[in-house]
Amino acid sequence: MRDVKVLGSGCKRCQETEQMVRTEAQRLGVDITIEKVTDYAEIAKFGVLSTPGVVIDGKVVHAGGIPKAADLAKWLMA
Numbered sequence: 001m002r003d004v005k006v007l008g009s010g011c012k013r014c015q016e017t018e019q020m021v022r023t024e025a026q027r028l029g030v031d032i033t034i035e036k037v038t039d040y041a042e043i044a045k046f047g048v049l050s051t052p053g054v055v056i057d058g059k060v061v062h063a064g065g066i067p068k069a070a071d072l073a074k075w076l077m078a
Contacts, residue, residue, distance in 0.1 A: 002032045002076060007043045007053035010036065013066055017052040024072040032076070 004021055008014030018036060025032045037043055037055075046055055050064030054075070061075045 002030055003057050004032050004034045004076075005037050005046075005053075005055040006034065007037045007046060007048050007055065007063075008051035009040075010038050011051075014052040017054065017066055020067065020069060020072055021054065021076075024069055025076055028073060028076055030076045 002025070004025075006014060006018045006021060008017070014036070018034065021032070021034060024030075043051065043053065046053065046060050048060060048063045052062075052066070053060060053064075054062040054067060054072075056075050056078075062071070
């Protein structure tokens, strides 16, 4: 089970990123728990200044803009 956090205010890009994570995980057959982190103090603890951000198992793998599906697949399988 992978622990995924999507960091951001809840904007359209953040929502799209969350949906992409869910879609890629399902496509790959990877079990995930997903949490949306919208509190800026919590986001800052990860060192992310630009959202959306993606954290997998405690490691920041992406920050700023919408990630590519291929990158999400790589991060989820790592």
